[in-house]
Amino acid sequence: MPIDEPLPGQAEREILRTLAESGPITIPELADRLAAHPVTIERRCRELQRAGYVRRCTGGTFTVDRTRRNGRVAGD
Structure with a gap:
């Protein structure tokens, strides 16, 4: 990752935390766990x-x- 690229925000850290805990997961499953729209989750992923x-x-x-x-995971 380039040095000038910002660290993930809160929503992205939550995605990373969920992925770290669950292992490979689909966008719809991840969206369901995070109570977010699948399009938003896919964009962030x-x-x-x-x-x-x-x-x-x-x-x-x-x-x-x-x-x-x-x-x-970022933020740890």
């Missing part, structure tokens, strides 16, 4: 993916990218 915090897995699921972040 894609932003986190571009920043190197999460990766997209087989079947359209997202998970924390532990290789890039050394297993740490």
Whole structure:
């Protein structure tokens, strides 16, 4: 992640925390757990993916990218 890129905000940290706890999860499941609209969750997951915090897995699921972040969730 480039140095000038901001750290994730509260909503993004909640997504990262949920992904870390649950493992790979689909956008609809993640949206349901966070009581948010799936389009919003997908947009934020894609932003986190571009920043190197999460990766997209087989079947359209997202998970924390532990290789890039050394297993740490932002804000921990």
